[in-house]
Amino acid sequence: MAIVRQKTKYIGVYFREVQRVGGPGLEKVYYIVFKKDGKVYEEKVGRQYADDMTPARAASIRADRIENKRKSRKQVRQELENERLLTTDRWTLDRLWDEYKAQNQGAKSFFTDENRYKKHLKAALGNREPGTLTPIELDQFRTDLTRKGLAAATIRNIMELLRRLIHFAQKRQLCPVPAYLGELPTVNNQKTEDLTPQQMAKLWEVLEAEPNRTAATLMKFALLTGMRRGELFKLRWTDIENGRGFIHLRDPKNGQDQKIPLSQAARQVLDAIPRTSEFVFPGRDGRQRVDINKAVTRIKKAAGLPEDFRPLHGLRHAFASLLASSGKVDMYTLQKLLTHKSPTMTQRYAHMRDEALKRASNLVDELITDDLKAGKG
Secondary structure, eight states, X not given: OOOOOXXXXXXXXXXXXXXXXXXXXXXXXXXXXXXXXXXXEEEEEEETTTSOOOHHXXXXXXXXXXXXXXXXXXXXXXXXXXXXXXXHHSXXXXXXXXXXHHHHTTSTXXXXXXXXXXXXXXXXXXXXXXXXXXXXXXXXXXXXXXXXXXXXXXXXXXXXXHHHHHHHHHHTTOSOOOSOOOOOOOOOOOOOOOOOHHHHHHHHHHHHHOSOHHHHHHHHHHHHHOOOHHHHHHOBGGGEETTTTEEEEOSOTTSSOEEEEOOHHHHHHHHTSOOOSSBSSXXXXXXXXXXXXXXXXXXXXXXXXXXXXXXXXXXXXXXXXXXXHHTSSOHHHHHHHHTOSSHHHHGGGXXXXXXXXXXXXXHHHHHHHHHHHHHXX
C-alpha cells in the first residue's frame, strides 16, 4: 500500500508519515514540489526528527531551490562523492598526513605534530597537492602565521612539519614536490630564565601554601632536579633509586636513558607525596599526566614572577643558573646534571660561571688589601 502524500499549509510542501529512524513510532518526511524551466521537480528535504525538518524550513528550502540559491540533496551527495573520488586519486597534504600518521604513531612528537597539523596546516593547505604549492604561497602561509601572533619557534615547528610531509612524499615517490619549501624563521633559543633571591623566596612561599599539592610538589621537584617537563610527567616510583640516591630518566629528550643524582631536598619532596599511582606526578585516574599548565601558570602569577617566565622550563633554567653562578660547579658537571647531549647547550650558562670567578678574583683583591693594611698596622 502506497504511503499517501499529505499537504501542509505551505504551498508546494508535503509530507508522508513513515517509521521513525532511531526511535519508536512514526515521523514525517517532508517533500517540496516546484516547477522550474518548464519541468516539475519533487525533492525530499528531510525528516521531522532525524533532520529537525519543519514545514516552514521546507518552504524556505523550496524558495531557495526555485531561485537557484540552494542545491538539491542529490546534487550535494554527488558533489561529495566526486570530491571523495578525486581526493582518493590525489596525494593531497591531508592524504599524506594520514599516511605519515599511520607510519609514525610511535614517535615521541606524534601528538604534538598531530595538533600542529590540525590547527595550522589542515585548513590552509590540507586539500592541496605539494607539487602545486608555489614559493609565493608558501611564503604567504608563513606570513599568515606571523600575523596570527605565533612565536618564531612555533612557526618554525609548523614549517618543519610541512617539510617533513613533503620529504615523506618525495622519498616514497608518491607525488611531485616543490623545489622551494619556504624559509624557516630564525629562532633565538639562547634564552635563560633566572630568579632573584626575592623571587625564589616568594615562589617557595606560594608553593608551601598552594592547595594543589601535585602542582606544588612538581614545581619544587623541577627546581631541585632541573628535570624537563616530559621527564617529570613520565617519572615512575620505580625510577627512584633511593638506595643509591639516583633518578632514572627513561627515554628522555636526547633518546638515551640517563641517571641524575637525587639530592636530600628532592628526596624530602618525594617523601611528602602519597603513592596513589605508579607515576610520581599522576594525571587523571592515575594515568600519565599530559598537562599542568593551568595550575603552574596560576602559581607563577601568585608568586609575581615575570610574564615571560615559563613555569616548568624556567625552573630548569633557574636550577642551572643557581649552580653555574655559584662558581662551585664546572660546565662538564652541569652538562651531565642537565643531561645535555652536547656541551653547546650548556654554554649558555658559562657567563654566570665567569661572573662567579670574577667575584672570587675581587675577593682575593680585598683579602690582600686587608693583609697589607694589617701588616702596616
